[in-house]
Amino acid sequence: MSKVFYLQPDGVEKVIEGTDGESVMTTAVKNGVRGIVGQCGGALSCATCHVFLAEDELDNFSAPSEDEDDMLDCAATDREPNSRLSCQLLLREGSDIHVTIPSSQL
């Protein structure tokens, strides 16, 4: 089990204990975390799961694929160096994840 810390743009934080192997997007949607839509269910088709990943956790994940990288350029909120599509971030035993949710997804 690992925890995901979801920080809303207004500073409210929600912590969810997720299932290993599921994504940061799925964990958010299943638990009603506002601001992560995940309309395509993680198929890299919608970019409605954009998050800013804590800088010191960037290296815990493999770099974005070419498609994810291109899609981030077209997300509703401008991308930052720590932008990721949260459907591509999978939970792993024993490592917590901290993400900040952008102000708009659609």
Place this chain on the structure above:
Amino acid sequence: MPDLDRARSGEHQTAPRAVVVVGASHAAVQFAESLRSNGFGGTVQLIGEELHQPYNRPSLSKAYLKGEVTVESLALRGSNWYTDHSIDLTLGERVVRIEHGKNGSGRVHTSKVHSGENEVSSYVYDRLILATGASPRKLNIAGTDADGVVELRSVDDAHSLRDRVASGPVVVIGGGFIGLEAAATIRSLGGTVTVLEAGPRLMGRAVGEATAAFILAAHRTMGVDVRLSTAPEAILTDDHGAVRGVRVAGNDIAASTVLIGVGVEPNIALAESLGLSCAAGIVVDHRGVTSEGTVLAIGDCTVQPHPGADLDLERSVRLESVDNAVEQAASAARVVAGEPDSVRAVPWFWSDQGDWKLQIAGLTGTHDAVVVRSDPDRPRRLVVGYFTSGRLSAAECVNAPADFLALRGALNNGTLVTPEEFADTSAPLKQLLKPQASRASATA
């Protein structure tokens, strides 16, 4: 029936207090979520006949069929979500009869699935929502009841197909989205697959010629044996009633499994019993309101006015997509919560066929020009634009998700995209998302 009497006597009531949704899938779950986020404080009851918690259907022909994900991970929401939002979820019950009274109130009667048609429970409502979805269309040839003939709509269907894949060749009848997605997945598992399509090209009315031809080539590259203009005559069975093949003109194709994927029929029986206007789907307006005025309907079961930016009200459409289920659910929730209409985004759709990603934004039909954007350096990509009076009106993308987002954004914002800009592969399409002023200075 004191509850019903109370609901019926509510002549002066403004907001409904008890909402019942028939169906518990994409449209229903989104409706419940949107209703709560619009501040609705009454009871919300979803009634679904399937036994599983509401789940994601798109994965059934992809990750789930491949065995990459579990049933639990397909769930649309966690079990806690329903309790946290005070949403009553009743599973394994089928709504068999509805007594619809005045002021939109009434009572639905259910039977337990697998226990015949005996009514077991009833639920009172003062607002009814039909989110009954669609069911696979039946095929009228001999042998469709044979052991080994499957369809693909539910998690149980996907499970039986998955179990059969290793047992021998599969014939898919129908070259639409579901059949092609399943065929590609089965190929990626090492199976032998033949797709029979009665029409002259794949995905009939859903995509244009250029995209259909591109996807056809993709399937042939993956090793799917696609046969166009080929209608099956019969499913052949052995002495035990199990599938052994499919007969097509002068040629029998061996098969241990036949997947029938010839489209879906909307589930309209309940709507018809209520006297709602139906035309190949429950007829609704742009907010999901049916002909009766108080009952609403959302998702795959509906026929609605063309939801384009320039409302083409003459043309009605039935859309089968997650995006549509979500959008219709969100507007129906606003009606029930007494909120004003919101603007609907352009419809969009995706279909993953093996490692070929097809995405569609907008609806074709009114266009007068088609422009293909292809780059010889990127042969696996294709972007097709449809133009109506010189303006972009729809787009189809293959393996170009960023271009797709740019085009969907442009369609939603009414950004002007000319056929010339569209065809010019030297400038990335994402530039179109930039406001006109900075585009002008960027190109100056």
